[in-house]
Amino acid sequence: MAWLSTEFYYYKASPPCRAVWMTLKLLKVDFEEKPVDLLKAENKRPWFIRMNPQHTVPTFNDQSFILWESRAIMMYLMNKHGNEENQYLYPKEPEERAKVDRMLFFDMGTLYQAIKDYFAPKLHQGLPPDPEKENLLKTSLDYLDNHLEMGGVPYLCGERPTIADIAVLASITELDAMDYQYKCYGEFNRWVERIKENIKVYKECCEEGIKMTKDHVKQLEADMKKQMEKERKASLTKK
Ligand SMILES: N[C@@H](CCC(=O)N[C@@H](CS)C(=O)NCC(=O)O)C(=O)O
Incomplete structure (x- = not known):
């Protein structure tokens, strides 16, 4: 019989992924981490789209039962793993x-x-x-x-x-x-x-992702500043 795994496809800089990740950890679910780099469009690769035609993260593959939409995943996790303790x-x-x-x-x-x-x-x-x-x-x-x-x-x-x-x-x-x-x-x-x-x-589920977004925005702002400066100089030389 094939071994079926429980896989969590996520991107740390995605808030909905962080919601599911915290839930998985709190419920002590055994799962494999499957990072998906959105900046490299890994979610648009054919293998990912076959799994989730909406190409969003988080996506959860629970032994071949595939689910996406963060809050639906959280509810499913509770329905499946809820016990007296949690x-x-x-x-x-x-x-x-x-x-x-x-x-x-x-x-x-x-x-x-x-x-x-x-x-x-x-x-x-x-x-x-x-x-x-x-x-x-x-x-x-x-x-x-x-x-x-x-x-x-x-x-x-x-x-x-x-x-x-x-x-x-x-x-x-x-x-x-x-x-x-x-x-x-x-x-x-x-x-x-x-x-x-x-x-x-x-901390474990959120802090690194927050920093990734901060760094990404800083880079975009610097690029935008350069671009605007270039356009300003170009318009001055035209005059
Ligand atoms: N409502 C969805 C939103 C998921 C979503 O839009 N995720 C973003 C990252 S935060 C994503 O995967 N974007 C890539 C895409 O839509 O192609 C959820 O809560 O799971």
Whole structure:
């Protein structure tokens, strides 16, 4: 019988990959790391597209069951590996679980989307973020700040962290990579400090990827500066 492995295809600089990676580590799943370099377009190679036609990371191959979409992978991991010790990360009781699901969908559809849209020019071209898109990001952070203040509990869905805290934390790591300040959102900022401190795998799964994005942006900004200088000189010689 063929030996079937459990493989995690990921790129360290990708926030959704960091969310799944932290979940895998917290659940102590045995898996093989399969780095995919997006800058070298490894995700566009035929073997990868055969596995995931959407060519996104994270992609998870659990003994030939292939799954992508970070939050779906996190839910699957909990459904498969949840036990008495870790079930608090994704409670089974319908109302408690619904609160976690709501926050996961908010993270994916609103918060992370706002982060991606605002920073797209910086991340892809080395240009300043799009000021017209900042409002949605501020609204999302404001909402989280109020949610935590009104809830009066240390984590997004209660007394203990859940996979929703992990997903939101992973999204927030992109703000760290972009040097975006969020200290003005007091409760939210305290939550970020608390979750980073209490999710022991945070450093291992996030810090290198944050640095990769910072370095990538620095390089793009330097290239953009050179390009603009070149264009400025060219326009002066034309006059
Ligand atoms: N909603 C997806 C987003 C995945 C995604 O867009 N990943 C990016 C890296 S952060 C990617 O793979 N981009 C390459 C591509 O789309 O070709 C998830 O949460 O897994």
